[in-house]
Amino acid sequence: MRLQNPIRIERSLGDTEASYFLPSRESGVNDMYLHLGFSAQPQTIRRDRVANAWAILRLKHPLLACNIEMHDYDDIRFVLMPYTSPESVLHSANENIFYRQGTKEELIDSYLNGPRTLSAQRLSCIFLSQESDRSHSRRTHPDGPVQSTQGEDWFNYDLLLCTTHFIGDGMALHQCANDFFTLLSSNRSTEELHDILKEQWQIRYGSQFSELSLPRSLEERLPQSSGRFQRAVSIVDFDLSQGRLLGGHSFSRRKGNDRRTIVPTVAFDEDHTRKALKLCKSHNVSISSALFAICNIAWARTRNDNPDLPVMMYSALNLRPFLTPDELNDSYWFIAISYFNVILPGFLPASDVEKTFWHRARFAKEQSTRAAKHRMLISRSREMAKERGVRARRWAKEDDEKASGTRIPSPPVTATVMERPPSTALIGLSLLGNLDGIYKHTSFPQIKLHTLTTGSRQRSGAMLLFGYTFVGKLWVSLGYDENGFEKGLVEQFWKNVLTSMEELLL
Incomplete structure (x- = not known):
């Protein structure tokens, strides 16, 4: 054959x-x-x-x-x-x-x-x-x-x-x-x-x-927009939505060191996980929304140089439910994500931290839900993909020209540029939800899963926090370049994440 x-x-x-x-x-x-x-x-x-x-x-x-x-x-x-x-x-x-x-x-x-x-x-x-x-x-x-x-x-x-x-x-x-x-x-x-x-x-x-x-x-699988007017509206809406992204906090970085990514990971036992899930449910939020608030609190406890500016964090948005069927291929192997941002206050009150935490968790849920259910979600995702593609091609061309010695620097810009508010993201969160809904453990009785870690090769100075439940346990991990940040800063933030979870969630 x-x-x-x-x-x-x-x-x-x-x-x-x-x-x-x-x-x-x-x-x-x-x-x-x-x-x-x-x-x-x-x-x-x-x-x-x-x-x-x-x-x-x-x-x-x-x-x-x-x-x-x-x-x-x-x-x-x-x-x-x-x-x-x-x-x-x-x-x-x-x-x-x-x-x-x-x-x-x-x-x-x-x-x-x-x-x-x-x-x-x-x-x-x-x-x-x-x-x-x-x-x-x-x-x-x-x-x-x-x-x-x-x-x-x-x-x-x-x-x-x-x-x-x-x-x-x-x-x-x-x-x-x-x-x-x-x-x-x-x-x-x-x-x-x-x-x-x-x-x-x-x-x-x-x-x-x-x-x-x-x-x-x-x-190709995103529903198509029809008509010039609708496309023009999509562009204006995307530009306006991007202009509302405000964030004035970031980790101080170090340059010139070789990248070394580490992924410290903590799994909380089933009793603590059940308590956290029950507590989140009683406050009408998910673990994912709570983790945005945990990072917000942990950062304020780590460094609070600009309390008047908001803290912005980003996360991936699953677009699979919105795609048109692929009639010739039933594979689930294709990339189908966009991104959204959660913006929370940068200050932390001296008292009522628990009340502040749950309020910010609900605020994070509100922003996440609004992003996932926004009537312009499809057009925003399409415009974001287009922008990311243009930017990646431009940067790739510049990198290749630098490597080959053919790069010609752009002339200096002399026009007056209006100063914009800062739009820096503090950290990205990959919130995977309940993975026991994907892993059908009873379908493979000859194999007993007990540990899960995930991540990717990173750029220098990159960082991404993961949160998920697996085999009945709540897991959090932080993948970051240990040589790319101010010494001790990320380690203190990670410690504050864990202690804040124990204090407010577990």
Whole structure:
């Protein structure tokens, strides 16, 4: 069973995809990772089972297996060379699976701070690691020691699912990990998994081959505006909304040091998590809204140089519910996010901190809800994508000209520029919600997940706070460049985040 005369499949990157691809070229800025710690029996994660499961996913979700070709700043393309046989799918999957020894910290550190793993020719891969000393990695199930019918012990393993950001977002990462573990943990034999691979190959490259396509871009799937007047209104509305972004607080940065990203992570036990969820519900807010207020309080306790100016924070907005269906592709691997901002007061009263906290959590919820339900959401998302694409192309061109020595500095601007209020963001928050709604733990009984960490390779001086619930626990982590900020500043802020959570939320 082989495909004759394979056809090259390609499409251009949309503005959002280009805005993530162009900065990634040199050192992998924004390359994502999802770490999952789990326990399993060795037979469950044998190389041939892992390869077949990964191959099935790469076949179903073609952006995972694409290459990138860049012909110009305005001509960047995904390229897929169709697999000639199921065996070629399996071979490609195996080339993008790496087994390692070591701890999760070593695995994550190598990915974040070592040489770039991904490239224009490798948009995804997975790492699997087991602690080298099996005697220390055995797991005991809460109901007692877990053994297979063959009497095999369970051991601790770490999975790193790595992809570039321009092929997807956090929701795609988590759904993909759930599907991977479901395949791996199924009762099907490895041979039966390979039969699924053959069936999926036949569906895509058999009789329906003429309809094979790559997932459409975000901009193609956003509902289209109609008429010049509506488009003009969209531009004016976007400019006005951007002009209302006020923020006068930021972390003092240090330049000239090599970037080193660390991700301190804390998981609160199930009792504290239930208390926090119950407390948030009683105040009519979510954990996500509360975390905006926590960061606001923590920053005021860390440094409050400009109490008269507001604190601005940003977060990602999931656009998947608003997209038109992709009739030729049912893959969930594509990027579908925009951004919104939450602006809170910069001062902290000397008394009634608890009352202030819940008030600001409700204010954060109000702003988040307004952003997600605004009647101009689609047009604002489209204009933001366009602006990000233009900016990324301009900066990429400037960087390339500097690197080649052909950059000609722009002449100085002599016109009088009206001074605008500051619009600096303090920090970004990635608020993933309840991930136990995505991970169907009962669907993979041969695998017990217990730890989750996520993030990306960063620019120098970058920072992003993550908040989510997983396996019944509330998790918070802070990914930041420890060499990019004033010494001790971020560490004090992180300490204040945790103590503020214990005081006000837990």
